[in-house]
Amino acid sequence: MKLIKSRGIAHHSYFIEANGQGIVIDPRRDIDIYLKIAETRGLNITHIFETHRNEDYVIGSIELAQATGAEIFHGKNLEFAYGTPVSEGKTFMFGNVELEILETPGHTMESISLILRDKDVSEDAQMVFTGDLIFAGETGRVDLLGVDQKRKMAGLLYDSIFQKIIPLGDETILCPAHGAGSICGVDIRQQDYTTIGYERKTNPQLQCNKNEFIQGKIEEKNYTPPYFKKMELYNQNGAPILGRLLYLRALTPKNLKEMKDSSAQIVDVRHPTSFGGGHIPHSLNIWQEGVPAFAGWFLNYHDPIILVDDHGHNLDEIRKALIRLGFDNIYGYLAGGFPNWYLHAQEIETLKLWSVQQLKENLDGDFFLLDVRKIGDRREGYIEGAHHIYTGEVPERLSEIPHDQPVVVYCDSGFKSTLICSYLKREGFHDLVSVLGSMTAWKQAHYPVVKD
Numbered sequence: 001m002k003l004i005k006s007r008g009i010a011h012h013s014y015f016i017e018a019n020g021q022g023i024v025i026d027p028r029r030d031i032d033i034y035l036k037i038a039e040t041r042g043l044n045i046t047h048i049f050e051t052h053r054n055e056d057y058v059i060g061s062i063e064l065a066q067a068t069g070a071e072i073f074h075g076k077n078l079e080f081a082y083g084t085p086v087s088e089g090k091t092f093m094f095g096n097v098e099l100e101i102l103e104t105p106g107h108t109m110e111s112i113s114l115i116l117r118d119k120d121v122s123e124d125a126q127m128v129f130t131g132d133l134i135f136a137g138e139t140g141r142v143d144l145l146g147v148d149q150k151r152k153m154a155g156l157l158y159d160s161i162f163q164k165i166i167p168l169g170d171e172t173i174l175c176p177a178h179g180a181g182s183i184c185g186v187d188i189r190q191q192d193y194t195t196i197g198y199e200r201k202t203n204p205q206l207q208c209n210k211n212e213f214i215q216g217k218i219e220e221k222n223y224t225p226p227y228f229k230k231m232e233l234y235n236q237n238g239a240p241i242l243g244r245l246l247y248l249r250a251l252t253p254k255n256l257k258e259m260k261d262s263s264a265q266i267v268d269v270r271h272p273t274s275f276g277g278g279h280i281p282h283s284l285n286i287w288q289e290g291v292p293a294f295a296g297w298f299l300n301y302h303d304p305i306i307l308v309d310d311h312g313h314n315l316d317e318i319r320k321a322l323i324r325l326g327f328d329n330i331y332g333y334l335a336g337g338f339p340n341w342y343l344h345a346q347e348i349e350t351l352k353l354w355s356v357q358q359l360k361e362n363l364d365g366d367f368f369l370l371d372v373r374k375i376g377d378r379r380e381g382y383i384e385g386a387h388h389i390y391t392g393e394v395p396e397r398l399s400e401i402p403h404d405q406p407v408v409v410y411c412d413s414g415f416k417s418t419l420i421c422s423y424l425k426r427e428g429f430h431d432l433v434s435v436l437g438s439m440t441a442w443k444q445a446h447y448p449v450v451k452d
Contacts, residue, residue: 001116001127003175003192004033008292008321009057010182012192014129014175016116019095023047024070025114025129026177027060030245030320034064047092049099050074050083051131052111053235055144055228056183058326062238075103075110081237086112096120102164106157107132107140107184113160115168125168127175128196134161135176137189139205141222154217158210166206170197181293186220186376221375223392227296230326240328248307248319249332253344256280256306256334264331265299267291268308269318270338272418272434276351280308280341285422287415292321294416297392298423304331312337351421352433356441359383359408367406372420373439377412381449383442391416398427406431410438 002015006028015037016023022038022045038045045068048061052075061072062082072083090101100115116127132140139161142153165174173195180190200206205213251259260266266283268275275285286294288309299305305327307315312335322330334340342348354362363369363385371378371386378388389397391411401407407429409417418434425432435441443449 001175002037004028005179005192006057006292006324007317008181008289009324010179010188011057011324012175012177012179016094016097016099017041017043018097020044021046021094023049023094023099024064025049026051026054026131027064029058029060029063029239029242029324031060031064031067034060035067038068044068045070048072049112049114049129051113051129051133051177052108053078053080053232054132054177055231055235056225057324058231058239059235063241066241075112077103077105078108078110078236102128102160104130104133104160104164106142106153106160108144109156111140111160113165125172127173128165128168129175129177130165131177132184133157133176134165134174134199134203135178135182135185135188136174136180136191136194136199137203138185138187139203139217141184141186141220142217143220143222143224144228150218151214154214155210157217158213161206162210166196166200168196170195170200172196174199183223183225183293186222223374223390225296225392227325230301234326239326242323242328245316245319246323246328246330248315248330250312250335251306251332252335253341253346256308256341257346259304259306259331264304264306266306266308267295267299268338268422269315270309272353272414272436274310274338275418275422276353276434278338278342278348278350279422280338281347281349282426283308283422284426285418287419288318290415290419291318292324294391294419295322295327296325298395298419299327301327301329304329306331307333308338308341309333310337310339312340349425351418351425353414353418354408354433354435356435356437356445356447359410359435359442360445360447362408365406367408367433368402370401370407370409370420372409372411372416377439379451381443381451383410383439384448384450386410391420394420394423401429403429406433408433408435410435410442412438413440414438 014025022043076085
């Protein structure tokens with residue numbers, strides 16, 4: 001069995017080899033990695049399983065099925081426009097390897113888990129693929145059907161874990177669909193694999209009785225990016241078939257200027273210091289590693305997306321990240337990178353950057369201090385006087401930020417604060433400051449923090 005990780009969204013898919021066949025669980029949309037494994041190992045991919053209708057990325061089942069002829073299977077409690085529904089107890093045999101379906105609702109109604117057994121060795125479960133039911137140190141979110149359904153879904157989640165998963169035995173390896181950093185959990189541990197026994201002992205949510213568990217899930221603060229709706233639509237009805245990675249056009253500064261003036265989305269993927277020193281007017285700064293996590297909050301699905309970095313090459317990972325989020329409107333990149341822009345005498349803008357020392361010296365000044373970290377980080381301590389709006393929620397809460405004051409933004413380290421400053425500039429704000437190092441540097445300097 002091979003784990004395939006997708007950085008940024010912290011997605012886990014799995015490739016199982018059994019009896020000359022390849023079985024893929026929760027594939028991503030750029031499918032080359034599964035085809036390469038199959039070709040290298042001399043396998044035919046015959047089965048694809050979806051643990052649930054994923055909401056944080058475009059699932060690659062249809063793409064992979066078209067390339068291989070494999071059959072797609074998913075839970076019966078949601079009407080999909082493709083694939084074959086399966087029910088509790090359904091088994092699939094691949095030589096001595098058995099996969100058994102468990103219906104495990106809670107994260108979604110149609111969620112399933114898959115038990116893997118090596119029948120030549122034991123009748124006991126060896127592994128269980130749990131989708132978004134349970135993670136390392138966490139359990140799945142229960143808010144996707146709406147706030148009014150959280151109590152019901154939390155109860156189903158508890159029952160699925162304690163009646164279906166835990167009885168499989170402490171030694172069973174637990175293989176979740178996400179790792180640390182995923183928006184599908186509040187605080188998933190930095191751990192690719194775990195076991196049922198380890199989770200029973202260390203997962204704080206499994207130490208609760210049912211009423212405590214349900215109440216805890218109801219009180220959870222989950223963030224829901226606007227792109228989730230697009231993913232749900234694609235993953236229930238089928239995403240467009242790509243056939244290959246989308247082509248990125250090399251644009252001259254003149255080409256880019258013309259497209260910028262026609263509402264193209266310019267995404268500058270450089271680090272905050274580079275962006276602050278100079279950037280294309282109206283460009284959005286989402287640093288390269290942050291694209292998978294934040295593109296879905298700030299980009300739309302109709303205007304063409306153009307990428308800008310320092311060199312104009314090695315953009316393949318960003319392209320893949322955008323494709324996984326359904327951004328088929330990715331168009332091209334600035335050839336030669338940002339230097340090519342200013343060497344052609346095109347207009348540039350800058351962004352004011354402060355150190356934490358400068359922030360401390362000016363803390364009594366007349367400005368609006370904005371904290372854009374997650375609420376959990378905010379509760380651990382913040383800078384006195386700071387207003388809180390999570391990074392992804394800034395667009396919908398824009399009216400809470402004053403136009404008639406300077407706005408100083410901080411986050412964990414200065415990346416998200418610069419993203420927000422670039423967004424605010426695009427929305428007509430002018431007097432903006434991003435704090436380099438942000439709360440990490442603030443604490444390193446031993447400056448005071450307050451808690452509610």
